[in-house]
Amino acid sequence: MVLGKLRSNDVFKPGSFPKYTYVSRMSAGFNFTYELRLTQAMNTPGYLTSIIGPSKTGKTVLSEKVIGIENIVSLTGSDFKDGMEFWSIVANKVGLSLEGEYSETASLKGTDTNPEDKSVSTKERFVSSKDKVIQHFEENNLVLVIDDFHYAPEKLQLDIAYQLKDVIRREFKAVVISLPHRADDAIRKNPDLSGRLNLINIEPWQENDLKEIAVTGYGQLGIEISDQFASRMALESLTSPQLMQSICLNLAIILKTDEEDIKKINDQKKLEECFRFTTSNLPYQEVVKKLMAGPPTRGQRRKKYQLESGNEEDIYYLLLKAIALDPPVVRISLDEMKERIDRLTTGSKEKIERAKIRDTLQKIHDIMLANGQIYQVFEWKDNQIYILDPLFLFYLRWGTY
Ligand SMILES: Nc1ncnc2c1ncn2[C@@H]1O[C@H](COP(=O)(O)OP(=O)(O)O)[C@@H](O)[C@H]1O
Ligand SMILES: [Mg+2]
Structure with a gap:
């Protein structure tokens, strides 16, 4: 190792002050940083x-x-x-x-x-x-x-x-x-x-500012990443600079950038592996389980719908899976949810009605409110889902549960 060369964990700081990857942003509504x-x-x-x-x-x-x-x-x-x-x-x-x-x-x-x-x-x-x-x-x-x-x-x-x-x-x-x-x-x-x-x-982060963390940081490490690659990382980070810092650091760990002489990164497969790796320390397994289980059924069996894979799942599973579909966004309307659920159940004879989706979202919302802070992952109001916790959506997309 060259003396004085920066290591990936000097550059990417998901939990502390990012000396080498600090990004200055414009404050919303004003033309000032x-x-x-x-x-x-x-x-x-x-x-x-x-x-x-x-x-x-x-x-x-x-x-x-x-x-x-x-x-x-x-x-x-x-x-x-x-x-x-x-x-x-x-x-x-x-x-x-x-x-x-x-x-x-x-x-x-x-x-x-x-x-x-x-x-x-x-x-x-x-x-x-x-x-x-x-x-x-x-x-x-x-x-x-x-x-x-x-x-x-x-x-x-x-x-x-x-x-x-x-x-x-x-x-x-x-x-x-x-x-x-x-x-x-x-x-x-x-x-x-x-x-x-x-x-x-302070407003949530936008794509360009998030990208800057990845581009600047990898630049400091002497590694080039394409604009498109950085965009994909930013898309998954949603609005969270902390998630972007984690993804960047974990990618460096997976690719062993500190040990090996890497000049350019463009491997989408490795990036997806990195997303899964990044979920391993996120504390949402119980949250997803609880929300997917829905309210108690009192012995009644819930209706199941057929998925493309051939598996059959109930509406609570489908709703959470629909939230996790592409593209990852922080606000999903009821109409968009209907469209996403139709996408998941294309093979199913029966379509799920809008009203049923709405009622079920309300029930999931009630379960969240009845539980602790970590369960407050989205808000359901005015026929919209507002993701409150970007890390949760990331976990829903890439985690195992
Ligand atoms: N301006 C910035 N540039 C780059 N990364 C940042 C910036 N602000 C925050 N981060 C990343 O997000 C993490 C959380 O920031 P922090 O200031 O602790 O959030 P808050 O105080 O709003 O909860 C930081 O540790 C850092 O990884
Ligand atoms: Mg703070």
Whole structure:
């Protein structure tokens, strides 16, 4: 190996910051990049920045890119627990000791108030720890990033917003990152914050930006991939840069690009093998099983339909298989589902009615809602399927279940 040559896992980073394959995108509706918008936000004193976007679309990576990992003080919503003071949590994170502060204010107050009066000393400590934190952030050019804000307990969300509102006017820099979710109401619909928010909405990824991850990354490894090949990878990644990073890395592993001298990749068979390989760590086997099983039948046998293969399957199986058909897309209408199911059952004497497809989708939706977060893979509303989790669709297409 040539000294200093990059390895595939230096370049493709499905779980962390992609130094060599970072792609800059235009923010939807504006002709500016997300990086420029966040830079603008960071340079607008007195404003709080709210970043919203679906899971795994690059919210954390964007803030790391623009603010710099060394300037970020990162807390997540779940760091905030009932009964803990906001500023103590932040102070603790940056290693500020508040103990000294506590006795100082307590003894000071103790001269004219009852020293036993904890409410007074606690209040004083609260104020001064806040000041100390603000000063520390300013001196060190730090930015507080509250990631995954939706994990903060609901009753604390408003308090966090209140604490932030109070300090941003003192030019304390803070970013709140969240899923598009009710949780964000505490920030975006908070009347106290209106007119003082930088709003950045991260959109799902489009084909060209996804392709750039593959083309740039393989370019760094000295390997050429054709435009068409990159398009196929992007199509399967759906809207997920993380899935694209995984596919690229797994392809390199399968082709042993780090060991062998490969200059060009164009093997579609290997790519399909890579897709199957990539599903091996995706946690959807139980999800698919449960959705395919449908609701309990109470002993009745479900009607079966004949497939082209000659096998007979029930409507739950057919619906999931129809979702998995080409082309992979994040939104499928009822009419399109009808057409896909007809395609699957061309040999069958009986066609499945639209109304039956609709009712069955509703039942699958109900099963998802009755189960945990991982089961929330698509939404069924207004006669449309909206895929919420691109990784699930990928698993449905390439996984074994
Ligand atoms: N701008 C980008 N360029 C290339 N890959 C990216 C980019 N943003 C995200 N990714 C990929 O997606 C993964 C998930 O991004 P992350 O920021 O953790 O998502 P989120 O915080 O929105 O859940 C990253 O680890 C990286 O592999
Ligand atoms: Mg994140």
